[in-house]
Amino acid sequence: MGARHTHPLYVHGHSRVHRLAPEVKVAAAVAFVFGVAVTPRQALWVFAIDAVMLLVVVALSGIGPRFVLTRLLVILPFIAFAFFIPFVGSGEQVEVLGVAVSREGLWGMWNVVAKATIGATVSILLAATTEVPRLLTGMGRLRVPATLTAIASFMVRYLELLAGELRRMRIAMASRGYDPRWLWQARPVATSAGALFIRSYERGERVHAAMLARGYTGTMPEIDERRATTGEWLAGALVPVVAWLAAMVALVAG
Amino acid sequence: MPTSDAATGQRARSHATRPPDARLTTPAIDVRGLRFHYPDGHEALRGIDLQVEAGERVALLGANGAGKTTLALHLNGINVPDEGSVRIGDLLVEESTFAEVRRRVGLVFQDPDDQLFMPTVGEDVAFGPANLGLRGADLDARVAEALAAVDASQLADRTPHHLSGGERRRAALATVLAMRPDVLVLDEPTSGLDPAGHRELVEVLRSLPMTQVVITHDLPFALELCERAVIIGEGRVAADRSTATALADGQLLARHRLALPYGFDPGHVAPPETA
Amino acid sequence: MHAPDGFLNAGTAATTGVISAGAIGVSLRQMRSTLGDKQVPLAGVTAAFIFAAQMFNFPVAAGTTGHLLGGALAAILLGPATGAVVVTVVVVVQALAFADGGLTALGYNVLNMALVPAFGGYGMFVLLRRVLPPNATGVVVATGLAAGLSVPLSAMAFSIEWLFGAAAPVPFDTVFVAMVGVHLLIGIGEGVLSAMAVGAVLAARPDLVYGARDLTRAQAAERSRVGLRAFVIGGVLVALVFATVVSQFAAPDPDGLERVATDQGFADSAQDHALATSPFADYATQGLDNETLSLAVAGIMGVVITLLVGLGVAFTVRDRTTRRRAAESTSAGAR
Numbered sequence: 116m117g118a119r120h121t122h123p124l125y126v127h128g129h130s131r132v133h134r135l136a137p138e139v140k141v142a143a144a145v146a147f148v149f150g151v152a153v154t155p156r157q158a159l160w161v162f163a164i165d166a167v168m169l170l171v172v173v174a175l176s177g178i179g180p181r182f183v184l185t186r187l188l189v190i191l192p193f194i195a196f197a198f199f200i201p202f203v204g205s206g207e208q209v210e211v212l213g214v215a216v217s218r219e220g221l222w223g224m225w226n227v228v229a230k231a232t233i234g235a236t237v238s239i240l241l242a243a244t245t246e247v248p249r250l251l252t253g254m255g256r257l258r259v260p261a262t263l264t265a266i267a268s269f270m271v272r273y274l275e276l277l278a279g280e281l282r283r284m285r286i287a288m289a290s291r292g293y294d295p296r297w298l299w300q301a302r303p304v305a306t307s308a309g310a311l312f313i314r315s316y317e318r319g320e321r322v323h324a325a326m327l328a329r330g331y332t333g334t335m336p337e338i339d340e341r342r343a344t345t346g347e348w349l350a351g352a353l354v355p356v357v358a359w360l361a362a363m364v365a366l367v368a369g
Numbered sequence: 370m371p372t373s374d375a376a377t378g379q380r381a382r383s384h385a386t387r388p389p390d391a392r393l394t395t396p397a398i399d400v401r402g403l404r405f406h407y408p409d410g411h412e413a414l415r416g417i418d419l420q421v422e423a424g425e426r427v428a429l430l431g432a433n434g435a436g437k438t439t440l441a442l443h444l445n446g447i448n449v450p451d452e453g454s455v456r457i458g459d460l461l462v463e464e465s466t467f468a469e470v471r472r473r474v475g476l477v478f479q480d481p482d483d484q485l486f487m488p489t490v491g492e493d494v495a496f497g498p499a500n501l502g503l504r505g506a507d508l509d510a511r512v513a514e515a516l517a518a519v520d521a522s523q524l525a526d527r528t529p530h531h532l533s534g535g536e537r538r539r540a541a542l543a544t545v546l547a548m549r550p551d552v553l554v555l556d557e558p559t560s561g562l563d564p565a566g567h568r569e570l571v572e573v574l575r576s577l578p579m580t581q582v583v584i585t586h587d588l589p590f591a592l593e594l595c596e597r598a599v600i601i602g603e604g605r606v607a608a609d610r611s612t613a614t615a616l617a618d619g620q621l622l623a624r625h626r627l628a629l630p631y632g633f634d635p636g637h638v639a640p641p642e643t644a
Numbered sequence: 645m646h647a648p649d650g651f652l653n654a655g656t657a658a659t660t661g662v663i664s665a666g667a668i669g670v671s672l673r674q675m676r677s678t679l680g681d682k683q684v685p686l687a688g689v690t691a692a693f694i695f696a697a698q699m700f701n702f703p704v705a706a707g708t709t710g711h712l713l714g715g716a717l718a719a720i721l722l723g724p725a726t727g728a729v730v731v732t733v734v735v736v737v738q739a740l741a742f743a744d745g746g747l748t749a750l751g752y753n754v755l756n757m758a759l760v761p762a763f764g765g766y767g768m769f770v771l772l773r774r775v776l777p778p779n780a781t782g783v784v785v786a787t788g789l790a791a792g793l794s795v796p797l798s799a800m801a802f803s804i805e806w807l808f809g810a811a812a813p814v815p816f817d818t819v820f821v822a823m824v825g826v827h828l829l830i831g832i833g834e835g836v837l838s839a840m841a842v843g844a845v846l847a848a849r850p851d852l853v854y855g856a857r858d859l860t861r862a863q864a865a866e867r868s869r870v871g872l873r874a875f876v877i878g879g880v881l882v883a884l885v886f887a888t889v890v891s892q893f894a895a896p897d898p899d900g901l902e903r904v905a906t907d908q909g910f911a912d913s914a915q916d917h918a919l920a921t922s923p924f925a926d927y928a929t930q931g932l933d934n935e936t937l938s939l940a941v942a943g944i945m946g947v948v949i950t951l952l953v954g955l956g957v958a959f960t961v962r963d964r965t966t967r968r969r970a971a972e973s974t975s976a977g978a979r
Contacts, residue, residue, distance in 0.1 A: 123742055124741065124742060125741075144747055145747050145748070148649055148746065148747045149658075151649070152649060152654035153654045186743060190648045197812070200812045200813070203814050204812075204813040217813070219813045220812070220813060223811065223813045223814070226650065226812060227651055227811050227812050229650070230649050230811070231649055231650035231746070233649070234648055234649025234650060234749075235649070235743065235746065237747065238739065238740075238745075238746065239743045241740065241743070241747075242740065242741050242742060247737070247741045248488035250740050260669075260672060262683065263668075263729070263736075266683075266684055266687045266688045266729070266730075267688075267691070267737050268487070268488060269486055269684060269687075269689060269691070269692070270688050270691035270692045270733055270737065271737065271741070272486055272487070272488060272528075272529070272530070272692075273482075273688065273689050275530050277689075277692045277693055277695075278699060281696050281697070281699075281700055285700070295703040296703050297703055297704075298702070298704050298705065298833060298836055299836075301702040301703055301836065301837060302840050304702045304837070305702070305836075305837045305838075305839075305841045305843075305844060306844040308697050308700075308841045309840070309842070309843070309844025309845045309848075310844060310848070311693060311696070311697070312697075312721060312841065312845055312852070313845055313849050313852060315689045315690055315693040316686065316689070316690060316849075316852055318482075318483060319685045319686040319687075319689035319690060320682070320686070321478065321483040322484075322486050322685040322688075322689065323681070324442070324447050324483075325476075325478055325483050325484040326486070326496075326684075327467075327471070328445050328471055328476045328478075328545075329500060329545070329548060330468060330471050330497055330501055330548070331496075331500060331681065332468075332500065332681070336495075336499035336500050486685065
């Protein structure tokens with residue numbers, strides 16, 4: 116778990132995927148990944164269909180394979196862990212390249228790797244084609260409480276500011292020769308975090324005062340009004356519906 | 370550009386606000402006997418009396434900690450007095466009138482980042498009028514009007530974080546102007562601005578017709594914008610006179626930790642045209 | 645810790661999703677009653693703080709670095725309900741906007757990284773404060789231990805989820821020992837950082853530390869002398885003891901650990917396979933006794949976690965009025 120960049124994954128573009136209403140994208144993404152999650156692991160044909168559909172959407176989005184692949188590296192540690200599963204499992208043993216591994220384990224590894232990879236690709240696609248404010252609007256339209264989306268909106272707005280403040284504190288410390296190696300030398304890091312918390316809290320109070328000054332009474336005013344059309348919902352439903360149908364067939368057929 | 374055509378610029382900008390009511394004998398701001406102390410016990414205001422007429426521009430000067438910002442926060446009801454009263458026009462500032470007071474008094478805070486809390490400038494400018502009930506085309510028109518008044522129409526879709534200091538200041542001002550206030554209160558509006566940003570802001574403020582109360586340490590700015598200066602010292606009004614007179618009084622300035630910039634001689638500056 | 649999709653099955657994803665949604669709903673109501681119309685700006689900016697704080701690294705040993713998770717810290721500073729909401733927002737936005745953690749994994753990622761550390765961490769904090777002196781040092785030490793233990797607690801939660809919904813046949817024992825073991829170590833850093841951060845806030849604005857709201861100004865300034873190095877070493881000892889005790893439970897057969905070790909290496913010798921640890925679904929080689937014991941451990945851990953989280957919630961609800969009064973007097977005369 117490395118340090119995360121403050122910049123969300125959004126890649127500017129005008130593709131159909133970019134322009135699709137955010138509530139449709141979020142709902143479709145979650146539905147699709149759930150469909151993949153319920154797919155029985157031996158139903159390779161279902162995974163194939165899912166992967167092909169996903170690749171088509173990626174192509175439509177104009178994001179570019181290199182971008183997706185680079186971001187996919189994030190799940191590499193989990194894939195590495197999955198690699199060991201066949202060695203830990205037992206029951207029927209199978210020989211692979213002269214090494215005896217568990218058959219159950221191999222299937223388990225495939226299950227995890229396939230679903231994690233597809234899931235991560237969907238997440239990357241969603242994040243890359245939808246700006247954060249649109250994501251939050253979409254969430255709101257999917258009945259996520261307005262308080263949560265408002266908090267998230269403020270969080271994203273002030274994140275860069277705070278990260279910048281923290282960075283400047285670090286630079287100031289480093290400029291005074293601070294080069295810690297051990298945990299007990301971390302006090303300045305922690306105290307600067309404490310100071311940043313206080314500053315954040317006080318800023319929160321000032322923002323509150325500014326909101327009051329402009330008539331805020333406790334509920335965020337609804338400003339953006341365009342909603343998804345039926346056409347957009349149909350377009351978005353296509354991929355997850357196919358995924359679920361295929362998964363159901365596989366489950367029933369056994 | 371504001372500077373090139375002062376007259377038409379003036380007229381164009383008056384769309385953004387209601388001109389102050391000429392027949393008013395009631396002052397735009399009427400503070401009497403205001404006393405206020407903080408929860409930790411510190412008495413910040415010890416009896417402030419201040420009247421400001423409609424259309425006046427008053428500079429609020431004083432040392433750090435003198436109580437200027439504290440006073441400003443009373444003007445829209447964020448601070449509630451221990452004793453004394455605050456009237457905005459004919460309205461006494463109290464809990465039941467907060468909503469209307471906050472429509473009439475636009476407070477521009479010191480740190481624009483405290484006021485630009487929405488994802489885009491446009492949404493920030495819309496926040497105030499939306500709280501007043503505007504929607505749809507009316508809301509869009511109001512937003513456009515406010516942004517035009519500060520020469521920031523091109524900033525509507527920008528993220529606040531990526532704006533320059535001057536742009537942020539003007540965007541913050543627009544968020545307040547969108548409420549069409551009668552009174553504008555500004556807390557250190559020129560701090561941190563580069564010279565060009567400073568100039569842009571001054572031009573914008575000079576073009577706005579409503580009553581203005583400006584907290585500032587920037588004495589040339591005070592002289593240029595405000596014909597009247599009120600000096601706050603230790604929670605009281607220490608002086609209340611024309612800005613030029615106040616700045617010419619060296620001892621007065623020194624008593625309140627104010628000082629003229631190097632080479633600045635208030636006696637040799639043309640007084641600002643009455644806007 | 646931001647688990648991707650696929651490691652736990654769909655049923656677990658859905659169940660934890662429902663649990664988390666319910667818990668967040670309750671927390672939201674609690675937060676609204678404590679903070680009122682300040683909730684959006686305060687929670688928003690402090691969420692940005694947690695997010696930013698998670699990004700920066702602190703030294704652990706010999707130049708290697710670690711990162712703060714912040715669940716317990718958020719709960720101790722802001723109160724468990726607000727803390728839970730704040731960290732949840734961080735986790736959800738990370739999943740949606742940064743593709744950090746799977747979309748179907750949100751249910752258990754929120755549960756493990758926000759709810760369990762916030763409520764469970766706060767529960768432990770409250771318990772610890774009862775036995776520690778009512779002053780700054782007491783709060784700081786309680787924070788350190790609670791935050792430090794919240795990390796393995798979170799790992800235990802994941803292990804229990806694994807028990808119910810593993811998508812691959814890795815035995816509960818293995819997952820439990822590996823996850824909790826590693827996270828005990830990670831927890832040391834978290835505990836030390838959280839303690840020092842709370843100490844810093846206490847020194848400047850004690851009124852901003854929810855977990856210390858009962859202290860008078862004098863108490864908040866009172867510090868006993870505790871050497872930092874001693875504290876770290878103490879923390880390591882606690883972790884080691886914990887680890888030894890726990891691992892004894894999870895692998896009662898003394899050869900168990902050895903077997904797991906050899907199996908996870910390159911198992912190219914055919915004879916090892918007869919002794920290999922069974923897949924999760926079939927404990928053929930290990931006796932029935934071990935299976936019972938493993939499940940017993942899981943059961944106990946489940947109860948412990950639920951108890952601690954429940955404590956956290958109970959204290960939130962009980963102290964609701966105190967917090968509101970404190971919040972109202974914090975802002976300098978505002979409103």
